[in-house]
Amino acid sequence: MAATESDSHQDSGAYTALDREPLVLNNRSFGWITNRICGIVENKQPFGWWVLFIPSVILTGIMAFCFVYLIATGVGVWGQKQPVDWAWDITNFVFWIGIGHAGTLISAILFLTRQRWRTSVNRAAEAMTIFAVMCAGLFPAFHVGRVWMVWFLAPIPNANAIWQNFKSPLLWDVFAVSTYFTVSAIFWYLGLVPDLATLRDRCKPGIRKMMYGIFSLGWRGANRHWSHYETAYMLLAALSTPLVLSVHSVVSFDFATSVVPGWHATIFPPYFVAGAIFGGFAMVLTLMIPVRSIYGLHDLITPKHIDNMAKIILLTGTIVGYAYSMEFFMAYYGANPFELQTFKLRGLYGPSTWYYYAMFACNVFAPQIFWIKKMRTNLIAVMIVCMFVNAGMWYERYVIIVTTLERHLTPGSWRVFHATWVDITTFIGTFGFFMMNFLLFLRFLPVIAIGEVKGVTPAADPHAGESHEHGVQEDDAMGYETPASTYPGGVKPAATAA
Amino acid sequence: MxxxxxxxxxxxxxxxxxxxxxxxxxxxxxxxxxxxxxxxxxxxxxxxxxxxxxxSTLPWFVFFGGMAGTSTAFIMQSLTQSTFWSDMGMGFLEKIAETYPTVVQAKPTGFVTLPAFFPVMFELTILFSAFTVLFGLLAFIGLxxxxxxxxxxxxxxxxxxxxxxxxxxxxxxxxxxxxxxxxxxxxxxxxxxxxxxxx
Structure with missing residues (x-):
């Protein structure tokens, strides 16, 4: 077939100036992509997986112990005392819920804006969202004190004839977070269905095949199905986009609608959303850079992906820096003596100023090295900055919540907060819980959206030039064998043409 | 077999x-x-x-699913936490719900309360829409x-x-x-x- 005018430049082999960077390196074939990603699930996990998994399970156990201890003893085992009634628990809640936002940003907003590079990272980022929201939900649930009464948050008719106060931002939060979790889970699962079918078709008959079979719903890749599926996927993206912006806005309402100096700020919703995306992307990179090297996904998660995410961190980090400065400026310019005093105590001479400086250094200054391209492509530099951001975002919430309450309106009740061992171990335990879930996800589900990645390769374009029709099927660097059962008749063909 | x-x-x-x-x-x-x-x-x-x-005609179904969420949230909140329906002359609806508004810090419970219900209305719109997407899709494709x-x-x-x-x-x-x-x-x-x- 003669190459047309429009695709002749692709046939020439060399990339011309106008070509986009390929999203899958080395012109990999569909078969290679399937093998590489399914191979992670089908083969023994590398040593690194166990090194991370065992401590994660232990930490999850410690977390469970801390919660049991709390239930058995009372919320007093946490360090909060008047006037600091919200401390590490709410800090951790906001921290974890913020982490989730990057997943939805990648899966929904980048989908609507046709950012095709999202395909390599969206699955893992969405999984991260779900696990982060699970961690987040634990803290307010236990913070209510009597966790067995937590069903009072749900609008269920009850014998007391008492209904929830729908005018309270705390109840808005219940709806926002539970909707966020549910919609994220639906979105994630819908994206998984075709890939579960891939795993199903590669499995030998048995319990695994049955489980993948049930969860892939009998998917047969029919175009009449894809047509509805793509519409459904786009609808979910369009629904998730305002949802993700609303969730952290509603979280910020917990503070912004109060009359506490330092909390009562109209800048909070956009400031929280930017911070959430900022911290979330740092966590995506923290997870994906090791995953990429442990599982050899260098052709799928390319330097371009990391570069793009580093740019988003730089942008949102700078927005956050602007918000910090503007908050301080408004405290000065707003001529409210209580607000100004709160900020003086927060940043200049209060008891916890070092948290404020740590926050500023980690969130505003550390990402600025991403202006340099060399730093965005240097994985070690990226990892170091992400660690700073992960820590910095926790400090940010601590500064907003705790340092504000420590110096409340009545100087007579001022008290400095000290975390107890339960506070600290519970928080560390949630990291174990998060990691354990993520590692189990790596173990049982495809970490990269197989179908979507195939869809962005040149060979997936029905109007592409001849040279792209078949990608390159090379030997797999990880040595994953294609299971014989995937070939017709169960027999592997003698040789495949390169 | x-x-x-x-x-x-x-x-x-x-x-x-x-x-x-x-x-x-x-x-x-x-x-x-x-x-x-x-x-x-x-x-x-x-x-x-x-x-x-x-x-696909799925978006039409999702639109009505979303509207169902909006109305559910509005009715649930206004019936249980405001005097909106009595003010509109339909107090019998509030009698059916057998509830009365929880007054917090002497904040009003009438018509002016409605803006406080918007966040939950928004969230339930999204929630019901997402469920309509999921189940509507499965119905459309027969899986x-x-x-x-x-x-x-x-x-x-x-x-x-x-x-x-x-x-x-x-x-x-x-x-x-x-x-x-x-x-x-x-x-x-x-x-x-x-x-x-x-x-």
Missing amino acids: STTLKRVHGYLAEFDSVKDLYHAAEQVRDQGFQRWDCHSPFPIHGLDAAMGVKR PRWNHPLFTSKRFEKFSDDGFFMSIEARDPKFSQEGTKSLLEKIGAKNIELVEDDI
């Missing part, structure tokens, strides 16, 4: 590439077939037009189902890896065992297979 009686489900044919499938689909569409489909590991851009598949005749073909397993297939069902009025096979051969299909189903 297998019985001696078999029913012809239709033809399953394989194509070498996205491009071949795309151009083959255009020709099958032009022949006027109705009950046929293409199977691919990922959605192929433009194949809907090549197959003559109409745009989940336990099995399908196409899965009797061993070769068909490749559809989720790198295989591009076309299936033409015997139920199609234009189907004929000989004619359809020669059509598939003409449009470049490989490995044409007659799929049979246990009765």
Whole structure:
């Protein structure tokens, strides 16, 4: 077939100036992509997986112990005392819920804006969202004190004839977070269905095949199905986009609608959303850079992906820096003596100023090295900055919540907060819980959206030039064998043409 | 499991590439077939037009699902936490709900309270819409189902890896065992297979 005018430049082999960077390196074939990603699930996990998994399970156990201890003893085992009634628990809640936002940003907003590079990272980022929201939900649930009464948050008719106060931002939060979790889970699962079918078709008959079979719903890749599926996927993206912006806005309402100096700020919703995306992307990179090297996904998660995410961190980090400065400026310019005093105590001479400086250094200054391209492509530099951001975002919430309450309106009740061992171990335990879930996800589900990645390769374009029709099927660097059962008749063909 | 009686489900044919499938689909569409489909590991851009598949009407259902969420949230909140319905002269509705507003810090419970209900109305709109997307999609595509005749073909397993297939069902009025096979051969299909189903 003669190459047309429009695709002749692709046939020439060399990339011309106008070509986009390929999203899958080395012109990999569909078969290679399937093998590489399914191979992670089908083969023994590398040593690194166990090194991370065992401590994660232990930490999850410690977390469970801390919660049991709390239930058995009372919320007093946490360090909060008047006037600091919200401390590490709410800090951790906001921290974890913020982490989730990057997943939805990648899966929904980048989908609507046709950012095709999202395909390599969206699955893992969405999984991260779900696990982060699970961690987040634990803290307010236990913070209510009597966790067995937590069903009072749900609008269920009850014998007391008492209904929830729908005018309270705390109840808005219940709806926002539970909707966020549910919609994220639906979105994630819908994206998984075709890939579960891939795993199903590669499995030998048995319990695994049955489980993948049930969860892939009998998917047969029919175009009449894809047509509805793509519409459904786009609808979910369009629904998730305002949802993700609303969730952290509603979280910020917990503070912004109060009359506490330092909390009562109209800048909070956009400031929280930017911070959430900022911290979330740092966590995506923290997870994906090791995953990429442990599982050899260098052709799928390319330097371009990391570069793009580093740019988003730089942008949102700078927005956050602007918000910090503007908050301080408004405290000065707003001529409210209580607000100004709160900020003086927060940043200049209060008891916890070092948290404020740590926050500023980690969130505003550390990402600025991403202006340099060399730093965005240097994985070690990226990892170091992400660690700073992960820590910095926790400090940010601590500064907003705790340092504000420590110096409340009545100087007579001022008290400095000290975390107890339960506070600290519970928080560390949630990291174990998060990691354990993520590692189990790596173990049982495809970490990269197989179908979507195939869809962005040149060979997936029905109007592409001849040279792209078949990608390159090379030997797999990880040595994953294609299971014989995937070939017709169960027999592997003698040789495949390169 | 297998019985001696078999029913012809239709033809399953394989194509070498996205491009071949795309151009083959255009020709099958032009022949006027109705009950046929293409199977691919990922959605192929433009194949809907090549197959003559109409745009999904799912968004309409989702719109009404979303509106149901908005109204549910509004009714739930206004009935239980405001005097809105009594103010509108429909106090009997609040009697049915058997509840009274919780007054916090002497904040009003009348018409002016309504803006406080917007966040929950928004969230439930999204929640109900998302459920409508999920269940609407499953209803539209007729899944989940336990099995399908196409899965009797061993070769068909490749559809989720790198295989591009076309299936033409015997139920199609234009189907004929000989004619359809020669059509598939003409449009470049490989490995044409007659799929049979246990009765």
